[in-house]
Amino acid sequence: MAAAIHLGYLPPRVGTEEELRILRRQFLPFVQGLKSAVAVGILHHMGEGKKGEDVFILATGKKTDLLLKTLTNILPLLGEDPLHYHFINCQTYMIQKAQTDLDPCGWYNQIGQMVRQVQKGL
């Protein structure tokens, strides 16, 4: 969903639950998530953002931090600068935020807020 917002398939913010329900019924790429366990660990290219950035999604399973640390450390071996990559752990962000927000659409708007922060940092 974060990637869908990042690429503009979905708005960064919704006002009501009804609006959110309608949006979620649309057949947008990957909005329903990756269903198969086979997809864990495979990078899926979603598209290109407004600044030309490539957007990927990655199902990590357990111990996300170790996986992201490994990928970051592998980048120089592949001739890439880790500073050009942003690995965003959506789950950590959501858990931190969920404890403070009581808005029924809050979880969605928090993803939107996270995406905006990522986009600003590009």
Add this chain to the structure above:
Amino acid sequence: MKVIYHCYGRAHSSVVASSLHLGKLPMEGKVRAELIMALPEFDLAQAEDWGEPYFMGRDEAANEVYILGLNSLAPVCVKAILSLAGQLGQADQILLINTLPEIGLVTRVGGFISKKLGWPRIGKPLAAQGIIHALPRLRKLVRTVKKEIIRKVQDGEEKDYHHYRW
């Protein structure tokens, strides 16, 4: 090409496999436990080193050889690394080898005693003893890896040749 030997904690089996690959340990004949324990990286890495490739050296064909600890996440991490390499068009430039299946219970118990319980004086020699038993399998693995590297290089040269020809 980057050759990465990976295991649970990059302290035992990957260290020995990479040392065999680099000629720091012999590919034939008996090896004493003291020689295994004298390897600088043997039984050294800690949990905070997991996920960080450690450069061990270059082999005779100038391939870079690394070791990497992936805890219990090897299946997912290897898929993710290869997936990333594929996205960057470099899937043929990286070789990941799991050394963990080649070692037995003795090395695992030794590693557990040394790393989890924090008793290296007992765990390290036990792990080294286990490695000696596993050495034929580790040597076989390294031989297979070297063959695979040659095959990959030849494949790459053939691709370059066809590209040049047409």
